[in-house]
Amino acid sequence: MALTPSTMAPLGSIAPDFKLPDGQGRHVSLSEATRENGLLVVFMCNHCPFVKHIAGFLEPLHQKLADMNIGMVAINANDITDYPEDAPDKMVAVSEEHGFTFPYLYDESQAVARGYDAACTPDFFLYDQDLKLFYRGQLDNSRPGNGNPITGKDLLEAAQAIVSKTVYSGAQNPSVGCNIKWKE
Structure with a gap:
């Protein structure tokens, strides 16, 4: 496992479009995932210890964001040839284990992850009402161990700033985790 930080994409960047399948073949698009106050895109996978550390918090996070009318989607872009534990059928099992009600999508081509400039799992990208990047980086300062x-x-302070239409003045620290497992 290589400890990798977020790339910290430029604030104000527009969310790249996507339409990806979940582990059961149902496709979800950017527009379908977005709610009135924006969207959180989380790049994650099944096997990363940094994702496992926060997995139990992701559904409560989704519920808090839903209460703020912000959508949430998770995307797995890992190479499943070398990392079969991240395969779509196993994504379904992880979703069921943690009670995820948000879409957990598979980016087989890795084009969406590249478009977002995602680097690690987990990697968080919070977009406002206009789908402009408002916050990127860490969920909080908790790490395994x-x-x-x-x-x-x-992340929740930034989401609240979107809802209240105020400037977010908090730090935007990179997330850290396992690197995305890119195909050769």
């Missing part, structure tokens, strides 16, 4: 509680503080 550091003892800090998982609160979603950084």
